[in-house]
Ligand SMILES: O=P(O)(O)OC[C@H]1O[C@@H](O)[C@H](O)[C@@H](O)[C@@H]1O
C-alpha cells in the first residue's frame with residue numbers, strides 16, 4: 001500500500017444504485033409536458049449535476065422566470081419520488097453491499113457524498129444507511145460538485161484528512177470534485193467521462209478494493 005487510506009467516500013447515484021433511469025424518465029415527463037428539448041443523450045450530461053443546474057443544462061440558455069424554474073424542478077422531483085417509492089434492496093448495484101461490509105470489517109470509515117437531496121431516502125429504501133459513518137447530500141454544502149466542498153465536508157465529519165480518503169464516482173463533475181479536494185479518485189464508467197480519475201473501472205462489478213489500495 002502506497003498511501004495511508006483510512007476511508008472511502010461513495011457517490012450514490014450510479015455507484016451504489018442506478019437511479020439515472022428514474023432521473024431520465026422524470027425529466028422526460030416534465031420536458032414532454034413543457035415542450036422542452038430533452039433526450040437520453042442530454043440526460044447523460046446530468047450525471048452528478050444538481051437539480052437546478054440540470055434544468056439549466058436542459059434549457060441551454062433559454063430564459064425562464066425563476067418561479068417557473070422552481071415549479072418545474074419541484075414537479076420533476078415529484079415524479080422522481082414516485083419512482084423512488086419502488087426502490088428496494090434489489091436496486092443495490094451488483095455486489096456493492098458485500099464490498100461495503102468487507103471494507104467496514106477491515107476498519108475503514110465509510111461515507112456517502114451525493115449531490116442528491118433525496119440521498120437519505122434512497123439509502124433508506126436500499127436498507128444500507130447504517131453502514132455509513134456519515135451521509136452528506138445536496139443539502140450539506142452550498143457549492144455543488146465539481147467544487148470540492150461536499151467531499152471536504154464529508155472528510156471533516158468522519159475526522160479524516162483529504163489525502164486519507166478514496167472517492168468512488170461515476171460522474172465527470174464528481175471526479176473533478178474529488179481531485180480538487182486532494183483525494184484519490186476512482187472513476188466508474190467510460191474514460192471519456194471519468195478518465196481523469198487516478199484509477200478507472202468500466203463498471204461497479206469490476207471494482208477490486210484490494211487492487212485500489214495497492215495501485216494508488
Ligand atoms: O434531484 P436530486 O435528487 O436532488 O438529485 C440531484 C442530482 O443527484 C445526482 O446524484 C445525480 O447524478 C443527478 O442526476 C441529480 O440531478
Ligand SMILES: [Mg+2]
Nearest residue numbers: 011013014170
Ligand atoms: Mg453519480
